Amino acid sequence: MSLEFRTLQPAQYVRKHIEAGFRPDGRKLSERRPVSISSGHIKSADGSAIVRQGNTTVVCGIKLELSKPATEAPNTGFIVPNVTLPAMCHPSVKSGPPSADAQSLSTFIKEVIESSQLIDPADLCPIPSKAAWVLFIDVICLDHDGNIKDAAVAAVVASLRSLKLPRVEYDSDMEKICVTSDFVELSLRDLVVSSSFAVLDVGSVNLIADPTWEEEERVDSTITLVLFESGDICLTAHSGGLPISQQTLQSAMKLATTQSKEVLKALKLLK
Amino acid sequence: MQASASLSFTRPNRSVKPLIEGPLQGILAPNNPKRLDGRAFENVRELYVQTRIVHESSGSCYLQSANAKVIASVDGPRPNRYAYERGDITCDFRFAPFSAATRRSTRRSGEEREYSSMVTQALLPSLHLDKIPKSSIDVYISVIEADGTIACVASAITAASIALCEAGIEMDGLTVGCSAVRAGGRICVDCTGVEEKNVEGYLLLASMPRLKKVCNIVHVGPWEADDVTHTVELLNEGCEVIEDFVAQRLRERLELQGR
Numbered sequence: 346m347s348l349e350f351r352t353l354q355p356a357q358y359v360r361k362h363i364e365a366g367f368r369p370d371g372r373k374l375s376e377r378r379p380v381s382i383s384s385g386h387i388k389s390a391d392g393s394a395i396v397r398q399g400n401t402t403v404v405c406g407i408k409l410e411l412s413k414p415a416t417e418a419p420n421t422g423f424i425v426p427n428v429t430l431p432a433m434c435h436p437s438v439k440s441g442p443p444s445a446d447a448q449s450l451s452t453f454i455k456e457v458i459e460s461s462q463l464i465d466p467a468d469l470c471p472i473p474s475k476a477a478w479v480l481f482i483d484v485i486c487l488d489h490d491g492n493i494k495d496a497a498v499a500a501v502v503a504s505l506r507s508l509k510l511p512r513v514e515y516d517s518d519m520e521k522i523c524v525t526s527d528f529v530e531l532s533l534r535d536l537v538v539s540s541s542f543a544v545l546d547v548g549s550v551n552l553i554a555d556p557t558w559e560e561e562e563r564v565d566s567t568i569t570l571v572l573f574e575s576g577d578i579c580l581t582a583h584s585g586g587l588p589i590s591q592q593t594l595q596s597a598m599k600l601a602t603t604q605s606k607e608v609l610k611a612l613k614l615l616k
Numbered sequence: 617m618q619a620s621a622s623l624s625f626t627r628p629n630r631s632v633k634p635l636i637e638g639p640l641q642g643i644l645a646p647n648n649p650k651r652l653d654g655r656a657f658e659n660v661r662e663l664y665v666q667t668r669i670v671h672e673s674s675g676s677c678y679l680q681s682a683n684a685k686v687i688a689s690v691d692g693p694r695p696n697r698y699a700y701e702r703g704d705i706t707c708d709f710r711f712a713p714f715s716a717a718t719r720r721s722t723r724r725s726g727e728e729r730e731y732s733s734m735v736t737q738a739l740l741p742s743l744h745l746d747k748i749p750k751s752s753i754d755v756y757i758s759v760i761e762a763d764g765t766i767a768c769v770a771s772a773i774t775a776a777s778i779a780l781c782e783a784g785i786e787m788d789g790l791t792v793g794c795s796a797v798r799a800g801g802r803i804c805v806d807c808t809g810v811e812e813k814n815v816e817g818y819l820l821l822a823s824m825p826r827l828k829k830v831c832n833i834v835h836v837g838p839w840e841a842d843d844v845t846h847t848v849e850l851l852n853e854g855c856e857v858i859e860d861f862v863a864q865r866l867r868e869r870l871e872l873q874g875r
Binding site: 387388389390393400402404406407408409410411412413415418421422423424425426427429431432433434435436440443455458459464466469477479481483485487488489490511513524525526558 | 622623624625626627628630631632633634635636669670671672673676683685687689691708710712713714715716717719722754756758760761762763809
């Protein structure tokens with residue numbers, strides 16, 4: 346299909362492809378883009394990962410800081426997730442304060458970490474009432490070609506796996522907190538993988554796995570399923586204007602279960 | 617199912633970087649004959665350059681200088697009716713929060729604004745902005761890992777120039793940045809983060825080595841005049857080395873594309 350059609354009528358361009366059963370980049374409707382994950386390359390960060398999903402590139406860095414635990418929660422630590430969509434990632438993104446998209450992505454990451462209970466709160470509080478870890482998880486999108494949610498979740502999980510916490514000792518005589526250079530890996534309770542689908546109604550409802558930016562902009566709705574390794578559901582998110590039937594949801598779950606295996610394999614290869 | 621205590625997702629009022637006990641890292645000492653990474657004091661770090669990093673941008677570049685990683689992306693020229701006679705160029709220089717030993721805030725700091733303007737000033741001499749009136753060019757620079765703050769700014773200048781070249785924007789030549797610091801009376805070119813501690817000032821030079829022209833010099837610190845001239849010479853040589861490498865890479869890429 347011609348470049349003029351793509352530029353002047355992008356919505357129709359996408360629809361015509363979906364009606365014919367394939368996508369502008371040649372993928373089948375249920376096909377994900379190949380994912381590549383690498384972790385631990387950013388030495389200034391305590392944990393890091395870079396995820397590429399087609400053109401979409403996301404980098405996650407974790408910085409550790411020490412703080413006194415909150416008085417009402419003396420046994421737990423803090424996690425502060427943040428997703429940034431800088432102006433470089435796409436021409437449509439403007440520089441300035443975080444957009445609604447970026448803020449909702451930050452909340453999404455927070456909800457994934459909370460619902461999945463990936464981290465044992467006690468792990469982040471080496472000396473109860475005295476010292477707690479603060480994990481600043483910063484995700485930056487370097488290149489936006491749709492489906493940042495999946496890439497961001499993969500990046501966060503991969504960087505948490507690469508994170509090493511220094512052992513903390515407490516000298517009660519001197520009342521001094523010592524951070525030793527003995528590093529302990531953070532153990533995660535489970536692994537989670539996010540699978541997002543765009544939903545487009547072209548007479549029949551179609552699920553489009555791993556949408557590109559072009560597709561994401563022109564569809565009716567999106568569903569995101571975050572699954573555990575066992576196949577149990579951690580989180581379901583549905584946004585957009587189209588009501589979804591039970592059938593569509595079931596198909597999405599089935600697809601998500603099969604697709605998450607590839608990402609799980611990539612995550613496990615990192616260790 | 618529920619954990620007995622659950623994590624807090626709000627930032628604590630005060631948190632500090634953990635000071636890890638252990639041997640002090642090697643800092644540039646006056647009688648050290650060599651640097652930590654084995655380089656001579658006048659040598660720049662090894663570079664790795666990759667273009668076409670951001671698919672929708674006009675031009676982009678990923679530059680890695682040993683551990684330091686910088687990405688530059690150019691958007692434009694875009695129409696801008698407020699730039700009457702000359703086109704307009706703005707640089708947005710950002711450090712990633714996890715790029716340095718101490719976490720940086722996601723809010724734009726005064727330091728980042730200063731570096732943004734340094735990069736803009738360095739790029740201006742090579743561009744013909746009067747040939748693109750009523751347009752603006754946006755250069756976005758993101759430092760993923762910083763290993764030497766002023767060296768990052770120098771790398772950013774190089775990366776931005778490569779990205780501008782990729783974007784097909786008309787320029788006189790590639791602008792390359794190189795920096796040096798003085799520590800213990802000794803001039804040290806292209807310093808890492810560890811070497812940058814306790815220095816007596818820095819000098820950042822941006823030049824177009826092919827045309828043997830200097831674009832921009834920023835010098836901070838009380839130095840002897842001889843030191844300044846000597847450092848400028850060293851940095852010019854450093855820029856030539858970098859430019860040779862970068863030009864070679866770009867040529868190879870163009871050949872691959874069959875242009």
